[in-house]
Amino acid sequence: xxxxxxxxxxxxxxxxxxxxxxxxxxxxxxxxxxxxxxxxxxxxxxxxxxxxxxxxxxxxxxxxxxxxxxxxxxxxxxxxxxxxxxxxxxxxxxxxxxxxxxxxxxxxxxxxxx
Amino acid sequence: xxxxxxxxxxxxxxxxxxxxxxxxxxxxxxxxxxxxxxxxxxxxxxxxxxxxxxxxxxxxxxxxxxxxxxxxxxxxxxxxxxxxxxxxxxxxxxxxxxxxxxxxxxxxxxxxxxxxxxxx
Numbered sequence: 067x068x069x070x071x072x073x074x075x076x077x078x079x080x081x082x083x084x085x086x087x088x089x090x091x092x093x094x095x096x097x098x099x100x101x102x103x104x105x106x107x108x109x110x111x112x113x114x115x116x117x118x119x120x121x122x123x124x125x126x127x128x129x130x131x132x133x134x135x136x137x138x139x140x141x142x143x144x145x146x147x148x149x150x151x152x153x154x155x156x157x158x159x160x161x162x163x164x165x166x167x168x169x170x171x172x173x174x175x176x177x178x179x180x
Numbered sequence: 181x182x183x184x185x186x187x188x189x190x191x192x193x194x195x196x197x198x199x200x201x202x203x204x205x206x207x208x209x210x211x212x213x214x215x216x217x218x219x220x221x222x223x224x225x226x227x228x229x230x231x232x233x234x235x236x237x238x239x240x241x242x243x244x245x246x247x248x249x250x251x252x253x254x255x256x257x258x259x260x261x262x263x264x265x266x267x268x269x270x271x272x273x274x275x276x277x278x279x280x281x282x283x284x285x286x287x288x289x290x291x292x293x294x295x296x297x298x299x300x
Contacts, residue, residue: 068222100288109184109270110223112288155223166211166274167236168289170223 069093070158072171079178085143087174089156092137096158100168101130101141104153113154114141146178183207186271186292193261194300201256201295203271210275211235212254213289214246217268229254261299268294 070091079085089099097118102110116123116130116139123130129142143150156171184205193199205212213236214226228236229248243259258265272289 102288102291107293109272109291109293110289111291115288153221157223166213166289167225167228168223169225170215172221 068172069096070156070169070171072154072156072174074174075172076175076177079146079176081148081178081180082145085141085146085150085176085178087141087143087154087156087176089139089141089171090137091139091158093158093160093169094137095160096169097161098159099130099132099139100157100159101128102155102157102170103150104155104173110155143176146176148178148180151176151178184271184273184290184292186269186295188295189293190296190298192298192300195261195263197261198257198259199261199297200258201269201271201297203254203256203292205252205271205273205290207273207290209273209290210251211273212248212251213272213274214254214256215270215272215291217270217294219267223270227254227256258297261297263299266297266299268296270294 072089100115101113103113104110114125114128114130116132121132132139153173153175155173157168187202211230213228215223217223225238226240227246231251232248245257248254271292274289
């Protein structure tokens with residue numbers, strides 16, 4: 067019973083173009099969402115987050131969009147750079163008594179070609 | 181100066197053995213976690229400690245026992261290892277266990293680089 071799903075295992079994009087990574091969730095109690103980036107043999111690193119009271123959060127080249135009615139969020143990277151090639155994980159938290167517990171998706175491998 | 185460090189990075193061991201993975205953070209965080217990345221690549225929480233107190237204990241076999249001697253350390257001991265325990269184990273820390281929406285600004289865990297456990 068995976069409450070957070072990233073249905074695209076991989077994505078290939080040309081340098082300079084937009085990368086769009088998608089994430090769907092089923093638990094309506096989730097109220098905070100995060101994206102993590104992971105390079106091989108390293109731990110995930112925090113990238114950007116969004117609270118459920120917002121529908122967009124932007125940080126430089128990275129923008130996260132949240133559509134609560136569709137239980138869907140996406141990460142946009144513009145412009146994409148070869149250094150962005152990594153695995154991207156979507157994660158969600160339910161607040162309340164979750165004690166900071168994050169539920170992760172299975173990740174999407176992004177490859178940005180020069 | 182690594183923020184969250186795990187040792188060992190790789191661990192190969194035989195079925196039935198007992199092994200430990202150590203984790204230390206120097207960020208002054210109050211909360212530490214163990215996550216397991218399974219063969220399907222999902223990261224799933226196992227345990228969380230806040231100031232040495234267990235606050236999250238997911239459905240994990242009791243062969244797995246976390247120990248937190250102080251808030252900067254959270255070790256994971258595994259008894260009677262099985263083939264299915266093979267995975268990458270990640271330690272992480274955060275400023276506290278409060279609901280994330282109450283935090284100012286962006287928030288996220290700091291992860292260690294992982295321990296790849298292979299049981300043969």
